[in-house]
Amino acid sequence: MATARQSENHSTTSVPLEDNPMKAFRSRIFRPALVCALSTFALSSVASGQSEKLVIEAGRIMTLAGEDIADGVIVIDNGRITAIGSQDEVEKPWDAQVIGGPEFTAFPGFIEAHSYRGMDRPNENVDVAPFLDVRDSVDPVAYYFEDCLRWGITNVNIQQGNNCVIGARGMVVRPTGMTIEEMAVRPNFGLKMSASPKSGKSRATQAQSLREAFGELRRYLEDLVQAEKDEKGFAAREAMFQGRELDGEKAEGRPMGGTAWKVEGLEMIPRGAIDEKMEPLLDVVEGRRQVFFYCGGPTDVPRALDLARENGFLPRTVLVIDESCWKAADLIAEAGVPVVLEGSLVHTERDAITGEEIETFVPDELAERGVRFALSSENASTSSLWYQAALAIGLGLDRDAALEAVTRVPAEILGLGKEVGSLEVGKLGNVCLFSGDPLSVTSWVEHVVIEGREVYDRSEDVRNRHLLEGVQPAGTAVPGGDDAEHGVHGESREKGGKDEEGK
Amino acid sequence: MKPLSMPFRLFLSGVSLALAVSPAAAQDSWVIRADAVYTADGEAIEGGFVAVSDGKIAGVGPGSGGGGDVLEAAAVTPGLIDLSVRIGTREFSVEQSTETPIELDVADTLDLFSYRWARELRSGVTTVLATPYDNAVLGGYGTVLKTGGEPTLEGRTLKGKAVLRASMGSQPSSGNYPPRGTSPSNFYARRPTTRMGVEWVFRKSYYDALADEQNDDPRLAILRETIQGNLPVAVQAWATQDVRTAVYLKEEFGIPRMFLDAAAEAWKEPALLVRSGVGVVLPPFSFEGRVSDGYTNAEHFLALDSAAKLHAAGVPIALSAHNAMDVGSRLPRQAGMAMRGGLSFEAALAAVTLEPARMVGVEDRVGTIEVGKDADLVLWSGKPFELTSRVIGVLLDGVLVVDPREEQ
Numbered sequence: 068m069a070t071a072r073q074s075e076n077h078s079t080t081s082v083p084l085e086d087n088p089m090k091a092f093r094s095r096i097f098r099p100a101l102v103c104a105l106s107t108f109a110l111s112s113v114a115s116g117q118s119e120k121l122v123i124e125a126g127r128i129m130t131l132a133g134e135d136i137a138d139g140v141i142v143i144d145n146g147r148i149t150a151i152g153s154q155d156e157v158e159k160p161w162d163a164q165v166i167g168g169p170e171f172t173a174f175p176g177f178i179e180a181h182s183y184r185g186m187d188r189p190n191e192n193v194d195v196a197p198f199l200d201v202r203d204s205v206d207p208v209a210y211y212f213e214d215c216l217r218w219g220i221t222n223v224n225i226q227q228g229n230n231c232v233i234g235a236r237g238m239v240v241r242p243t244g245m246t247i248e249e250m251a252v253r254p255n256f257g258l259k260m261s262a263s264p265k266s267g268k269s270r271a272t273q274a275q276s277l278r279e280a281f282g283e284l285r286r287y288l289e290d291l292v293q294a295e296k297d298e299k300g301f302a303a304r305e306a307m308f309q310g311r312e313l314d315g316e317k318a319e320g321r322p323m324g325g326t327a328w329k330v331e332g333l334e335m336i337p338r339g340a341i342d343e344k345m346e347p348l349l350d351v352v353e354g355r356r357q358v359f360f361y362c363g364g365p366t367d368v369p370r371a372l373d374l375a376r377e378n379g380f381l382p383r384t385v386l387v388i389d390e391s392c393w394k395a396a397d398l399i400a401e402a403g404v405p406v407v408l409e410g411s412l413v414h415t416e417r418d419a420i421t422g423e424e425i426e427t428f429v430p431d432e433l434a435e436r437g438v439r440f441a442l443s444s445e446n447a448s449t450s451s452l453w454y455q456a457a458l459a460i461g462l463g464l465d466r467d468a469a470l471e472a473v474t475r476v477p478a479e480i481l482g483l484g485k486e487v488g489s490l491e492v493g494k495l496g497n498v499c500l501f502s503g504d505p506l507s508v509t510s511w512v513e514h515v516v517i518e519g520r521e522v523y524d525r526s527e528d529v530r531n532r533h534l535l536e537g538v539q540p541a542g543t544a545v546p547g548g549d550d551a552e553h554g555v556h557g558e559s560r561e562k563g564g565k566d567e568e569g570k
Numbered sequence: 571m572k573p574l575s576m577p578f579r580l581f582l583s584g585v586s587l588a589l590a591v592s593p594a595a596a597q598d599s600w601v602i603r604a605d606a607v608y609t610a611d612g613e614a615i616e617g618g619f620v621a622v623s624d625g626k627i628a629g630v631g632p633g634s635g636g637g638g639d640v641l642e643a644a645a646v647t648p649g650l651i652d653l654s655v656r657i658g659t660r661e662f663s664v665e666q667s668t669e670t671p672i673e674l675d676v677a678d679t680l681d682l683f684s685y686r687w688a689r690e691l692r693s694g695v696t697t698v699l700a701t702p703y704d705n706a707v708l709g710g711y712g713t714v715l716k717t718g719g720e721p722t723l724e725g726r727t728l729k730g731k732a733v734l735r736a737s738m739g740s741q742p743s744s745g746n747y748p749p750r751g752t753s754p755s756n757f758y759a760r761r762p763t764t765r766m767g768v769e770w771v772f773r774k775s776y777y778d779a780l781a782d783e784q785n786d787d788p789r790l791a792i793l794r795e796t797i798q799g800n801l802p803v804a805v806q807a808w809a810t811q812d813v814r815t816a817v818y819l820k821e822e823f824g825i826p827r828m829f830l831d832a833a834a835e836a837w838k839e840p841a842l843l844v845r846s847g848v849g850v851v852l853p854p855f856s857f858e859g860r861v862s863d864g865y866t867n868a869e870h871f872l873a874l875d876s877a878a879k880l881h882a883a884g885v886p887i888a889l890s891a892h893n894a895m896d897v898g899s900r901l902p903r904q905a906g907m908a909m910r911g912g913l914s915f916e917a918a919l920a921a922v923t924l925e926p927a928r929m930v931g932v933e934d935r936v937g938t939i940e941v942g943k944d945a946d947l948v949l950w951s952g953k954p955f956e957l958t959s960r961v962i963g964v965l966l967d968g969v970l971v972v973d974p975r976e977e978q
Contacts, residue, residue, distance in 0.1 A: 413897050417685065424685045426897075428694075451857070456897050456959035466958075508906040508956050534859045535911060537837060538875025 120144045120163035121519050123498050124154075125173035129505065131474055132489040134396055139174060143496030146518035153488055166521060167500055168512060170296040174505045176221025176497040176515065177452035180477035181407040182388050185242075189228030191235060194265060194349050195280045197258055197347035199235035201225050202247050212250075215242035216523040217531055218444075218451035219499035219512040224481050227259040229387070230266055232276045234259030236347055237359070239481050243522040253481065258347055258356055262371040263363030274370050281378050284348045285330065288323075291341070292332040306340035311337040324353035327379025351380045357389060357482070359389045359407070368395035372402045384482050387443075388412040393432040400436040405480050408433070410446035412459055428463045430472070441477040442469075442517040457506040468507075475513035573683055579713035598625040606728050608954065611938035614625040623946040625678035625968035630939050639855075639977060641974055647919060647954050649696030649946030650901050651926040653804070653851045654831050654890035657686045657700060657936055664705040666702055669761050671740065672789040674710035676702045682721040690717040691957050691971055693891070693900040697728060697927070697936050701831075704737035704806045707747075707762070708793075708948030709769040711735070712872035713824040714803060714930050717948075718966045732930045733804040734796050738812035740866045742768045746920055750831045769815055796884040799826035802930065805933060808853070808870045810835040822880050829886070829929045834861050834870035848930050849855045849886035852877060854899055857906040877921060888926035889918075898957075899906040904954040918955055 121143040128139035132149065140157040144152040150157045159165070169172070183189035186204040193199075205225055213272065215223060223242055227234030239253035242482035264273040294301045306313055317339025323329045341349060350356035358380050360371040375381040384391070386399060386406045392413050399406060414427040433440045442455040450472040459469045486495050492542030496519040515523035525531060532538070600622045605616035609630060617637025621628045627637060653731060656931030665671040680700055685717045690698060701712035714729040720746075723730075746761040762768050778785070779793035795801040805816040817839075820828045829849035834844060836850045845852065853861050853872065861872045873879070880887050889908055891901040905918040913921070927937030936944050948954075949963030 283781075411896065415895060422685055424689060454898070454957065460958040461896065461951075461956070461960045463960070506958055508910050535874045536856075537871060537875070539858075 079309050085159055095320055116222045119519060120160045121496065121516065122159045122163040122165045123168040123173060123516060124165065125171045125500060126169040128490060130174040130490040132491045133174055137492040138169065141498060143519040146496055148490065148492050148494050149447055151492060160202060171500040171513060172503060172505060173490065174486060176475055176499055177219050177473045178477035178487060179220050179223040179443065179452065180480050181409065181443055182223050182225055182445050183228040183337040185225060190230040191227060194232040196231065197233050198344040201227060201237050202233050202253065202254060203368050204334045205247055207245055207247060207250055210358065212242035213490045213530065216515050217512060217528060218397050218453065218517060219515060220452060220513065221497040221517050222483065222487060224257065226257055226359050227362065229261050229263065231259060231261050232265055232273060233280050235427055240298065241517050243517055244558065256357065258494055259357055259359050259361065260352060261361040262367035263361060277374050280348065284345050285343065287345050288333060292330060295335045296332065302336045302340035311339055313337050327352060327377060352378050354379060354383055356383065358384050359387050360384055362392050365390045365394035366391050366396050368392055372398060393427060393429045396438060397438050400438050405439040406433065407443050409443045410456065412462060428462045430459050432522055434464065434468055441480055442472045453505055460506065577899050590609050591596040596969040597636065599623045600641055600965065601635045602641045602643065602646050602949065603634060604643045606645045607646045607939065608645060608919055609939035610919050610939055620939055620947060622965065622968045624946055627939060627943050628940055629831045629941060641949065643949035643974055645950040645954055646950050647948050647950065648923045648937060649948055649966065650694045650922045651697045651937060652695050652901050653699040653888050653926045653929060655690065655698040655893045657684055657893050664703050668709040670775050671706055671710050672700065672708045672734065672792050675731060676700050676711060677723055677727065679712040682726065687717045689893065691964055692961065693902060694964055695901050696946040696964065699854050699930055701733065701734065701804060704741045707737060707742045707768050708775055709735040709737060713940065714932055716966060718971050720787060727752065728935060729930065729932050733802045734792060735804050736772060737766060738815050739765060739804040739808055740868060741863060744866045750978065773820055785847050796825050797823060802827035802829065804829055804831050806831045808832050808834050810838045813839050817842050817848055820846055820848065825863050832863065832897060834872040837873055837876035837879050839883055840880055844883055850880055851888045851890050852895060854904055872909035874907065876911065877908035881913055886925050886929065887921050888929060889921045895897055902955050902961065906957060909955060930975050
């Protein structure tokens with residue numbers, strides 16, 4: 068079981084999330100469920116066991132929680148911010164390491180609300196695959212994670228690619244570390260679904276496959292309860308045949324939660340006896356798991372929302388939308404779900420009559436209707452969120468809204484609203500030092516600190532020097548670099564040139 | 571459902587207005603006031619104005635510029651110039667009957683009704699060089715034209731037959747095969763199939779032009795024009811070896827005026843370019859450094875500091891966007907990327923205004939804010955080329971084609 072594996076691997080101190088949507092749930096549920104919830108929604112910390120102190124000095128601190136601080140200091144102890152303020156307000160611990168200086172602007176790390184990069188392969192052949200976990204696919208040395216640091220991204224939500232019906236379980240990571248355990252911030256988090264047709268399917272078969280997955284779950288649970296009624300201990304024996312241990316909370320049953328539909332008698336079934344393929348979907352119906360629902364066009368939006376309503380997971384739904392979905396913005400606003408805008412900030416189409424090009428700035432359409440949105444660099448020309456935010460401002464979005472869409476909103480979508488997304492006492496010590504205004508085209512990320520540990524220093528970034536100056540320093544290897552002529556290249560990526568000229 | 575957000579609705583209404591209304595009827599006299607006037611010709615003017623009268627720039631300086639119809643902006647620059655737009659000139663427009671259709675003119679194939687011109691206008695680009703597509707070694711004449719105004723060649727052309735287009739590298743030979751197992755008269759078997767072949771076709775054409783000066787073949791006469799310095803040669807050369815080949819051919823035949831287009835790897839040869847007096851049009855930057863011609867799929871490495879490095883060496887540079895659909899890749903963003911690579915704001919501005927104007931010889935008409943020049947102006951919401959700034963207004967020959975007053 069995934070939960071068992073986590074508790075083995077994450078022996079470091081796990082910190083429960085205060086703002087976890089599970090909080091309300093916990094109070095209603097009896098104790099074994101609470102224990103289970105804690106282990107499922109645990110936050111693993113990179114700095115636990117350490118007591119190293121770090122002082123970050125900056126000419127300007129953009130806290131994104133109130134006013135900027137001029138000539139400021141951030142103190143990080145044991146991975147968390149313990150003090151923040153101006154030089155004369157904050158006492159610097161004598162034994163702290165000090166980085167930064169007056170030439171830098173301190174900024175909270177950017178948060179990628181949804182990504183399917185950094186994996187061996189982002190899509191699975193099986194249509195309905197919630198028994199899989201992206202942790203088995205994430206490659207800690209993928210060039211993508213190095214790029215994240217280069218652009219100041221300190222948390223990434225990795226979910227399966229969009230080419231699925233129901234995908235694997237995802238995870239939130241910090242883009243640093245040689246093992247998946249070091250990277251994990253929220254393991255076993257979220258589930259990917261797609262309302263757009265998986266390749267080879269039509270929209271009709273896609274919708275039917277989605278409905279059928281939940282129909283199958285319901286029949287499975289009903290059959291399991293009936294079998295247990297017919298023969299006491301059936302479920303527990305089945306679990307043992309499949310090699311699953313039933314101990315602790317796994318040996319306990321509890322009534323079905325959630326608001327949509329219920330299977331009576333589920334309390335008779337030890338939770339650990341529920342099939343791995345079905346368990347994540349049961350989590351979804353019980354409102355215990357975030358769903359990242361991909362919509363590749365406006366027509367997919369109502370289908371996704373309907374399925375979420377029918378199965379009670381609308382409050383835990385995040386729509387991952389393509390730019391054309393602004394046309395369904397009213398529906399999104401009515402449903403009250405947040406969105407991750409994947410891809411271009413501008414939707415482009417041709418007027419059917421005049422042939423003129425019509426460009427629609429999508430964040431404006433969302434903001435006007437009060438839809439909460441996170442910007443994403445997935446499918447953009449760069450894996451940098453500063454670029455997306457700056458471009459959004461250039462196209463007319465309010466500066467604060469643009470900054471929130473790459474920090475606070477994604478933090479909240481990932482249930483990390485009290486941990487990251489701004490620089491405040493008590494939050495995790497995730498800080499980027501920029502050479503100037505973070506959204507200026509001439510600024511660079513100079514240092515990145517994740518949970519009190521410096522994980523990136525531009526002066527030592529060989530790859531960045533190569534991109535900037537074109538000269539490959541002697542004796543260095545480049546990821547995927549087998550091009551002797553230029554000595555360049557990372558993973559192969561779809562090139563730009565989206566223009567339709569000549570088609 | 572609200573159809574369009576503010577900034578984009580204005581683009582549409584502004585552009586269609588410009589197309590519908592004949593220039594004679596449109597207002598072409600204005601006073602533009604800006605916190606900063608970047609003339610691309612000397613120092614920036616803080617708190618200045620540009621006066622426009624009858625489609626020409628009538629005055630520029632500090633202060634309010636007196637009365638009249640006033641437009642306001644955070645900054646104003648000359649209209650931007652892109653020498654590599656590639657609108658309506660893809661492979662279907664390539665003449666296949668010869669590898670050297672020197673006498674053909676791209677003006678005869680341009681679609682002035684394409685919606686892509688409006689995209690250029692919205693991005694602040696008012697003047698472009700259109701050239702034949704690069705599947706021929708010597709592809710014919712390119713033409714310099716405005717991106718808006720009446721959709722006729724007479725109405726838009728700034729300088730016809732402005733350059734001779736040439737292409738190095740693998741693109742002219744791609745799709746050709748040696749006559750193996752097929753008739754040598756086979757359509758594809760006829761053309762060069764290697765870089766060597768491309769270079770040979772170029773060299774043979776020039777030998778023919780020089781061998782018999784009395785030969786009245788008009789194609790050879792055009793080549794002699796380039797040797798006499800009356801016609802610049804614009805050479806597509808993505809890779810380092812193509813950059814070198816182009817410069818060696820220039821020196822071999824004594825072609826005085828040449829600039830390289832899409833010269834992604836020109837940054838490796840600044841000394842050679844300086845020695846030979848060759849300018850460079852850079853292709854659009856990418857964040858991973860790799861760029862491709864989109865045709866042969868060969869990849870080239872465009873270092874982010876290419877523009878800065880070439881500029882520092884003394885090579886004239888221009889930037890281009892290849893008519894990118896993506897708003898993050900259009901010409902103002904290319905200038906921003908060049909600045910990210912270390913180019914100064916002033917040099918970045920020149921690389922999208924005065925330098926390209928000089929390369930194609932239209933600097934007497936456009937490229938700077940100077941009294942007497944065409945009133946092609948771009949109004950900005952903030953510091954030009956920052957991602958956080960946008961084009962809020964565009965004047966083309968004094969006519970407001972993107973209206974900043976609809977912005978608020």
